[in-house]
Amino acid sequence: MGQKGVEDMFDLDRAARSARSAAIALGGVSAKDKNAWLEEAAALLQEHGEKILEENRVDLENAREKGMNPAFVERLTLTEGRIRQMAQGLLQVAALPDPVGRVLEEFTRPNGLKIRKVSVPLGVVAIIFESRPNVTVDAAALCVKAGNAVILRGGSDAIHSNKALTRVLQQACRNAGLPEDCVQLVEDTSRETAGRLMTLNGLVDVLIPRGGKGLIRSVLEQATVPVIQTGDGVCHVYVDGACDPEMGKKIAVSAKISRPSVCNAAETLLVDEAIAEGFLPGCLEELRAKGVEVRGCPKTREICPWVEAATEEDWDTEYNDLIYSVKVVDGVQEAIRHINAHGTRHSEAIITRDEGAAEQFTTLVDAASIYVNASTRFTDGGEYGFGAEIGISNQKLHARGPMGLRELTTYKYLVYGDGQVR
Amino acid sequence: MGQKGVEDMFDLDRAARSARSAAIALGGVSAKDKNAWLEEAAALLQEHGEKILEENRVDLENAREKGMNPAFVERLTLTEGRIRQMAQGLLQVAALPDPVGRVLEEFTRPNGLKIRKVSVPLGVVAIIFESRPNVTVDAAALCVKAGNAVILRGGSDAIHSNKALTRVLQQACRNAGLPEDCVQLVEDTSRETAGRLMTLNGLVDVLIPRGGKGLIRSVLEQATVPVIQTGDGVCHVYVDGACDPEMGKKIAVSAKISRPSVCNAAETLLVDEAIAEGFLPGCLEELRAKGVEVRGCPKTREICPWVEAATEEDWDTEYNDLIYSVKVVDGVQEAIRHINAHGTRHSEAIITRDEGAAEQFTTLVDAASIYVNASTRFTDGGEYGFGAEIGISNQKLHARGPMGLRELTTYKYLVYGDGQVR
Numbered sequence: 130m131g132q133k134g135v136e137d138m139f140d141l142d143r144a145a146r147s148a149r150s151a152a153i154a155l156g157g158v159s160a161k162d163k164n165a166w167l168e169e170a171a172a173l174l175q176e177h178g179e180k181i182l183e184e185n186r187v188d189l190e191n192a193r194e195k196g197m198n199p200a201f202v203e204r205l206t207l208t209e210g211r212i213r214q215m216a217q218g219l220l221q222v223a224a225l226p227d228p229v230g231r232v233l234e235e236f237t238r239p240n241g242l243k244i245r246k247v248s249v250p251l252g253v254v255a256i257i258f259e260s261r262p263n264v265t266v267d268a269a270a271l272c273v274k275a276g277n278a279v280i281l282r283g284g285s286d287a288i289h290s291n292k293a294l295t296r297v298l299q300q301a302c303r304n305a306g307l308p309e310d311c312v313q314l315v316e317d318t319s320r321e322t323a324g325r326l327m328t329l330n331g332l333v334d335v336l337i338p339r340g341g342k343g344l345i346r347s348v349l350e351q352a353t354v355p356v357i358q359t360g361d362g363v364c365h366v367y368v369d370g371a372c373d374p375e376m377g378k379k380i381a382v383s384a385k386i387s388r389p390s391v392c393n394a395a396e397t398l399l400v401d402e403a404i405a406e407g408f409l410p411g412c413l414e415e416l417r418a419k420g421v422e423v424r425g426c427p428k429t430r431e432i433c434p435w436v437e438a439a440t441e442e443d444w445d446t447e448y449n450d451l452i453y454s455v456k457v458v459d460g461v462q463e464a465i466r467h468i469n470a471h472g473t474r475h476s477e478a479i480i481t482r483d484e485g486a487a488e489q490f491t492t493l494v495d496a497a498s499i500y501v502n503a504s505t506r507f508t509d510g511g512e513y514g515f516g517a518e519i520g521i522s523n524q525k526l527h528a529r530g531p532m533g534l535r536e537l538t539t540y541k542y543l544v545y546g547d548g549q550v551r
Numbered sequence: 552m553g554q555k556g557v558e559d560m561f562d563l564d565r566a567a568r569s570a571r572s573a574a575i576a577l578g579g580v581s582a583k584d585k586n587a588w589l590e591e592a593a594a595l596l597q598e599h600g601e602k603i604l605e606e607n608r609v610d611l612e613n614a615r616e617k618g619m620n621p622a623f624v625e626r627l628t629l630t631e632g633r634i635r636q637m638a639q640g641l642l643q644v645a646a647l648p649d650p651v652g653r654v655l656e657e658f659t660r661p662n663g664l665k666i667r668k669v670s671v672p673l674g675v676v677a678i679i680f681e682s683r684p685n686v687t688v689d690a691a692a693l694c695v696k697a698g699n700a701v702i703l704r705g706g707s708d709a710i711h712s713n714k715a716l717t718r719v720l721q722q723a724c725r726n727a728g729l730p731e732d733c734v735q736l737v738e739d740t741s742r743e744t745a746g747r748l749m750t751l752n753g754l755v756d757v758l759i760p761r762g763g764k765g766l767i768r769s770v771l772e773q774a775t776v777p778v779i780q781t782g783d784g785v786c787h788v789y790v791d792g793a794c795d796p797e798m799g800k801k802i803a804v805s806a807k808i809s810r811p812s813v814c815n816a817a818e819t820l821l822v823d824e825a826i827a828e829g830f831l832p833g834c835l836e837e838l839r840a841k842g843v844e845v846r847g848c849p850k851t852r853e854i855c856p857w858v859e860a861a862t863e864e865d866w867d868t869e870y871n872d873l874i875y876s877v878k879v880v881d882g883v884q885e886a887i888r889h890i891n892a893h894g895t896r897h898s899e900a901i902i903t904r905d906e907g908a909a910e911q912f913t914t915l916v917d918a919a920s921i922y923v924n925a926s927t928r929f930t931d932g933g934e935y936g937f938g939a940e941i942g943i944s945n946q947k948l949h950a951r952g953p954m955g956l957r958e959l960t961t962y963k964y965l966v967y968g969d970g971q972v973r
Binding site: 530 | 571575578579658660664666673674752756757771772775777778779780795798801802805806809891913914915917918919920921922923924925926928929930934935936946947948949951952961962963964965966967968969970971972973
């Protein structure tokens with residue numbers, strides 16, 4: 130790396146220290162001022178739209194020169210419409226309630242100490258993401274509204290777009306009287322600097338990687354700061370013997386086809402042996418008619434011989450595509466065992482009219498979101514009424530499932546006495 | 552390591568898989584059955600006391616042969632009294648409310664979905680600790696009461712004691728009808744196996760290291776599973792100009808001397824310049840009379856020339872001893888800046904009658920517990936009314952400050968529909 134690398138590492142530390150100062154100041158900033166920033170940023174985004182698109186075109190040219198695939202280029206592309214969407218997103222976040230300063234609990238101890246547990250910002254949140262420039266704006270909006278300073282480290286392919294967007298967000302800070310350093314972009318997109326960001330204990334309070342499996346694995350391996358893991362979704366729909374089969378079919382089909390590329394889409398359909406013979410032919414035909422490739426267990430293939438054979442690997446695969454693995458199980462208990470062995474603790478559904486089966490399923494399945502007679506596709510901050518989301522947590526610490534503004538806060542205990550000592 | 556190492560690694564994986572099965576089963580176990588286990592374990596501990604002490608004597612002999620220091624040997628030592636204390640601890644945990652199954656929120660969405668957020672166990676909790684055998688019993692009690700399976704990895708010097716204690720806890724599982732594998736001890740105390748335990752993603756849900764800085768640093772560096780960081784406490788008492796000086800002195804002295812070895816003891820005393828001349832001589836004399844070594848900033852030494860000079864390092868040092876650093880500051884704002892620069896976000900106190908100063912302090916100081924007119928020493932699960940604690944969290948994710956039973960749980964969203972798809 131040579132001299133330049135060393136300078137960049139130094140800059141990152143300085144950026145993180147100024148982010149920490151900004152975060153402390155932001156902790157005392159009113160909801161009104163944070164909302165003024167969001168509104169200002171929305172206006173400036175529109176105002177500077179042409180300049181942003183110009184910078185984005187540089188990224189797009191570079192990506193095409195490097196021969197990136199069309200899906201990648203599509204994600205990287207900004208348009209007037211997308212800038213308008215980002216601006217609308219900022220205004221939507223402004224309309225949400227402030228998650229900071231909520232009194233979560235309040236009690237008095239026998240010695241007279243009054244203890245109040247209040248929500249406060251996390252502090253400095255670092256986001257490492259790939260080449261979707263809209264993440265720059267969306268993530269910054271949620272983090273700052275929750276009182277956090279944010280350090281953004283996007284992919285190198287989006288660096289010109291990200292710089293232009295960050296400049297707008299920082300200009301909005303100056304105009305609204307927020308510390309400018311509450312939004313910072315890591316302009317050096319080297320792996321070394323990303324690695325350094327993951328180990329800034331004492332300066333970075335939380336790191337949220339947003340991207341594919343490779344990115345998340347690499348963050349888990351390198352990070353020494355606390356990480357929130359998001360991502361993986363091997364989700365199941367279990368059609369119980371005691372269900373309304375029409376409802377079973379509707380949910381089984383929709384959970385796969387309504388948007389197969391997202392993490393809350395179903396990957397495996399489990400069907401109770403008791404109804405498999407009546408249920409599978411119609412359901413799988415419908416899936417086939419919608420263009421879904423079906424891969425089944427031996428029992429499924431006895432009933433529907435046209436189905437391809439599933440391998441062991443299929444049960445652990447997040448296809449993110451129009452492919453569905455199907456397994457016949459011996460009732461709810463085997464369904465639960467299969468899900469706990471192969472699921473990623475994201476979203477799981479049972480279709481049943483049997484309350485006992487539903488209770489076993491909700492109690493014993495280990496997942497963030499469990500659905501009784503509804504599609505797994507509802508796991509989403511918007512659908513849960515959170516207004517927006519920074520991601521869907523796949524771990525059990527701190528927050529599970531959709532993470533909105535409240536999940537970007539922690540708490541403090543404020544303890545009031547009149548001279549108590551111990 | 553050779554062949555033996557490979558076998559042990561295999562065993563750890565098997566242990567973790569059986570812990571995960573046990574955790575899933577425990578999620579459906581009633582409070583009554585978990586309490587029966589605690590009571591059974593308390594009775595068996597007393598019953599097998601002699602056998603446990605015998606195994607402990609093997610550890611003690613080994614420790615003396617290895618020339619371990621007296622403080623180490625003291626921590627390792629079990630006595631009839633300590634076994635009785637452990638048994639009483641188990642009964643106290645039995646008396647606490649079940650943290651699992653609490654409905655945290657409940658709401659209905661416009662599309663008719665009923666969403667219920669309920670507390671559930673974390674799953675598999677791994678604890679890595681040093682040579683205090685009582686941690687085996689205390690940690691297992693809290694984890695299992697919160698519905699978690701626990702994997703204990705204690706120090707090699709306590710291995711005989713830990714094995715004897717674990718056998719008792721597992722016997723209690725069999726007697727009370729809980730899965731035996733909900734309490735497991737890693738009998739291979741090699742670094743390799745500890746390292747492997749830290750990277751069992753998908754099997755270990757949370758890892759809590761309990762011990763000194765070296766242990767915690769090594770866990771942060773190696774772990775890929777989620778970690779809760781506990782420990783460090785560089786805590787401050789700030790005596791504001793507007794305080795009752797007698798209260799200031801009482802708290803400043805007590806926060807240092809009442810138990811200097813613990814993390815919530817004060818390490819640095821900050822005194823407002825406005826009252827330093829009147830306040831410091833009496834306060835520091837009293838500290839000296841109690842055997843405290845005082846290290847001061849230049850202004851402190853102008854007022855009390857007998858005080859030794861503090862170095863820059865002192866402001867960042869957790870002495871855990873009868874040593875106190877003292878600094879004169881220019882009011883509450885400089886106090887806040889000093890604490891945010893040098894504190895470990897654990898426990899911080901202001902002594903003042905000025906509500907404005909108190910509000911600035913509680914808003915802008917970044918710490919888990921902030922005291923107004925009370926000692927930092929109250930940061931403790933028992934003092935907060937949690938009944939017991941697994942540790943004091945030093946990070947912002949998940950739980951902050953004292954962690955009791957509730958902090959050993961997470962949540963699930965249960966979503967009830969009547970056929971909704973998206």
